[in-house]
Amino acid sequence: MEPRLMNNLRVVLLFFILISTASCENDLDLKFCGLWQHGKGSLSLNVNLSKGCSGISVSANQSALSIEGQITAQCKQANEIQLGLNLKEETPFCLYWDPLLDHLMLQVGGKNLTLCYPGSLKGSSCCTDLSDGPKADQAPYGIKNGIIKTDFISSKTRTHYNFTAQPINCKMLCDQQSQQSTRGNMTERAAVKSFAGWNIEHPCARSSEVEMTEDFRGVNVTSPFSKGESAESATTVHLPPALKEAAKKSNKVVCTFFQNNSLFQEVDKEARILDDVVGITVENEIIVNLSEPIRIAFHHDVIPKTHSRSCVSWDTRKDPLQVNWLGDGCEVGQKGEKYTECLCNHLTYFTVLVQIKPRPVRHLLALTAISSLGSAVSVISCVAVIVFLARKSKRCKEASIHIHLGLAVSLACLNLLFFFTGVLANVGGESVCVWVGALLHYSLLCSFAWMGAEIFHTFWLICIIFNPSPKPFVWYTVGFVLPAVPTVILAAVGDIYGVKKVAPSDDINNPYLMCWMKENPKALLAHYFTNMTVTMVLVSSGFVMLFMVYRKIRTREEWRQNRKAFLSIWGLSCLFGTTWGLTFLDFGRLADFMLFISCILNSLQGFLLMLRFYMLDWLRKESGGSTLGTSSTGSTRQHMLKAQEQGKRDSEQSCSSHALYAKMQNPFQRK
Incomplete structure (x- = not known):
């Protein structure tokens, strides 16, 4: 065969490989950023989200930024949040969407607002492949310099942006992303998410549902993710009998295990949280001040003795603009170089905070x-x-x-x-x-x-x-x-x-x-x-x-x-x-x-x-x-x-x- 023909065949083969690879990958995340052109005075955020997958709209006027549409699998929210920010007439903002975790977050004025908390979808339909829809008219107030991921859309000030979406099976999408993570082909996704400290081991969460019967005497729930071949290295949650007494409306407890600490807000630059995060919830109830603490056993890499550690929880009960990792209600139990036990008296997301740059005092x-x-x-x-x-x-x-x-x-x-x-x-x-x-x-x-x-x-x-x-x-x-x-x-x-x-x-x-x-x-x-x-x-x-x-x-x-x-x-x-x-x-x-x-x-x-x-x-x-x-x-x-x-x-x-x-x-x- 002639060398020229051989080269042509190689090019054609490579072209089909690229097409087939691209066809099996979905445009997973959405990162939409822009400048909010608004007037002076009090500013507010209007949120109207419902379950479904028709799309999402981001609009703005002189005094309010609005996010509404059908994009979530489990999250439903309709309220107005007073931002109360003393901002200039041009305020940068970014909207982040992760369909694998049903997680929607807005960053505005240098603060983070979680609109939908992360969770496990359990084979539900994921809403992804979002694309810019019909163009809006130009106006004196609205959104300027719209950018989707790294693609610049328009320098004009538009009243709104509409994004259409397509549903896809979550399990198939999760398997696809797991294979990409194994191949190390997560560069684009990691670049899209601009927060520091992202460490993506597994893109999807796993949850376990526990039914608390009348004779409930406590139960251990083990994470499906393990640090090694042994199941003993997996994160374990012990739900005490006191949880049954505290839950008044529901008998179901959901334990969600994450291996992606990028879902949550940044902590101090001199500290980091573990890759493993555990969310414990009882539907439609806020559980605090348990008489017997929940025990969470985290297995991790070796933590040097010069690095302090503390058990923290992601406080979701206060103003969402102030959500952060707090040590209230949690304390460290048993610990070792590769093991930390957390004792907590309430329900939310939990992990271990490690001080990277300690300032210990000798003698x-x-x-x-x-x-x-x-x-x-x-x-x-x-x-x-x-x-x-x-x-x-x-x-x-x-x-x-x-x-x-x-x-x-x-x-x-x-x-x-x-x-x-x-x-x-x-x-x-x-x-x-x-x-x-x-x-x-x-x-x-x-x-x-x-x-x-x-x-x-x-x-x-x-x-x-x-x-x-x-x-x-x-x-x-x-x-x-x-x-x-x-x-x-x-x-x-x-x-x-x-x-x-x-x-x-x-x-x-x-x-x-x-x-x-x-x-x-x-x-x-x-x-x-x-x-x-x-x-x-x-x-x-x-x-x-x-x-x-x-x-x-x-x-x-x-x-x-x-x-x-x-x-x-x-x-x-x-x-x-x-x-x-x-x-x-x-x-x-x-x-x-x-x-x-x-x-x-x-x-x-x-x-x-x-x-x-x-x-x-x-x-x-x-x-x-x-x-x-x-x-x-x-x-x-x-x-x-x-x-x-x-x-x-x-x-x-x-x-x-x-x-x-x-x-x-x-x-x-x-x-």
């Missing part, structure tokens, strides 16, 4: 013990300082006493709340932690505010020695009222304070619970704008103030007395809050060491404050019994920065820094 138990012990000691120490300063204020009118008193009170509240935060989080839960977290944040900001007041007061006494310092009510306003402003604003915004989980590196699945800011974008933004920003300003200001004091005293003869020099610098460091700067050094090889040092110094800050006042009082007695000032600069000046000329000082003059400074020619002038 969490030791750090917790140090913090708790240090907080307890600091609370007792701060109470002693408060009593000492309260007595001192009766005979001394020095402004610095009010600042020291405010710092001691705020540190006492901070350490007291931190000591009990773990207990309150475990006992009270989210409702209690909203208030405790806000109070803890307020106490922290108060402590920072009073440390800033110490820095400013020291600067005032050094640079403006002949002017009276601000009145006590000014300091109290700055220290107690000003920190309340951001705390009240964040509490009003909501979803900021609550239970925070701190995962230890040795057992990441048993996190330490505390009341603080949550781990969500809003709380993280609040943390950086309040805590981190204030800490950076405080620490930098404290170091600048310490440097100014050092430059004034480094040539003095008293500086050579190491004990007094160390006491002054160390005491000012404690008051100025410079130890909080260690929190920024938690990186590199010395991260663990710096974390321990920071934990020790900051948790014992109240004790160090008491120790400073005790040492000052001891030095006063050692120096001859004269009463020494207790201000941040008072102790430094009276111990180290002696004036060139000092007159006679009685106890009243020594209590008033400004009276003493008025008698000084120039306390910071070098000799």
Whole structure:
């Protein structure tokens, strides 16, 4: 045979193969996207869906987007949903349809709305092969830039798009798609579905129906999908007898098994859900708060110990625009590297959420013990300082006493709340932690505010020695009222304070619970704008103030007395809050060491404050019994920065820094 004839035959054969392949495949999914041209004001979504397979229409006008038609096998819905979105006059949207699962979802304004929840069709007629029907007229409001999958249709603004459909046997379509998945020919379908994290193992769901008889004592339902040759690797659901008692209208329970996590909304980018998802429903009933939990045993690939896992449910009871994976009502039972048991007290869709990028804390138990012990000691120490300063204020009118008193009170509240935060989080839960977290944040900001007041007061006494310092009510306003402003604003915004989980590196699945800011974008933004920003300003200001004091005293003869020099610098460091700067050094090889040092110094800050006042009082007695000032600069000046000329000082003059400074020619002038 001639080579030319042979080539022609090969081309003809290839052409028939392509035709036969194309003829046996159906245009399975629908992805229709466009720009909704609408007016300003309230927007709504009108949904009118019924069973059948005639087609679907997507229309839009100035105030509403409408989806109606016959396209579903089991889903029937007719309602109006208020979008309530503050959108521009052009809003992108996409409509997704999966006939194998009877799943219809709309994405509008960056949010996902499930119109028909996924399920098993059981050999029903699937509605597929949707194609664009008759063209609509152009209008000022409607749908612009219509796209079907990747095919651009029209740039004009049309009032509606009509899609006609053809019914097909679901089993045949499912077998066809399974064969494509086996051959690895799922590129086009995976490209159509634009959500991240799609992992298609089997395109169809399988369901099992259980009849709960009068003598129902519980039953195990096993998924037809298995991870290996053994049936023991399949997902298993145990329905307890309590489910029979809770179901009032129906005795039938349907367990649907999915191997396609792409059906559900995205989760956090740092987490993923298992490929296996289980849906448990009782028709026309909402089952919650079961007295005995449903047990779901998931078998999966190996989950490293550094990755936390939690049992979650797809909440379909609230606003459909807020459907997401939640941990409410579920907890982890037995678990292993390839096995996780979930205990849940309600019915919906269930799976396991795995944290991909864990942030475990090394030596969490030791750090917790140090913090708790240090907080307890600091609370007792701060109470002693408060009593000492309260007595001192009766005979001394020095402004610095009010600042020291405010710092001691705020540190006492901070350490007291931190000591009990773990207990309150475990006992009270989210409702209690909203208030405790806000109070803890307020106490922290108060402590920072009073440390800033110490820095400013020291600067005032050094640079403006002949002017009276601000009145006590000014300091109290700055220290107690000003920190309340951001705390009240964040509490009003909501979803900021609550239970925070701190995962230890040795057992990441048993996190330490505390009341603080949550781990969500809003709380993280609040943390950086309040805590981190204030800490950076405080620490930098404290170091600048310490440097100014050092430059004034480094040539003095008293500086050579190491004990007094160390006491002054160390005491000012404690008051100025410079130890909080260690929190920024938690990186590199010395991260663990710096974390321990920071934990020790900051948790014992109240004790160090008491120790400073005790040492000052001891030095006063050692120096001859004269009463020494207790201000941040008072102790430094009276111990180290002696004036060139000092007159006679009685106890009243020594209590008033400004009276003493008025008698000084120039306390910071070098000799």
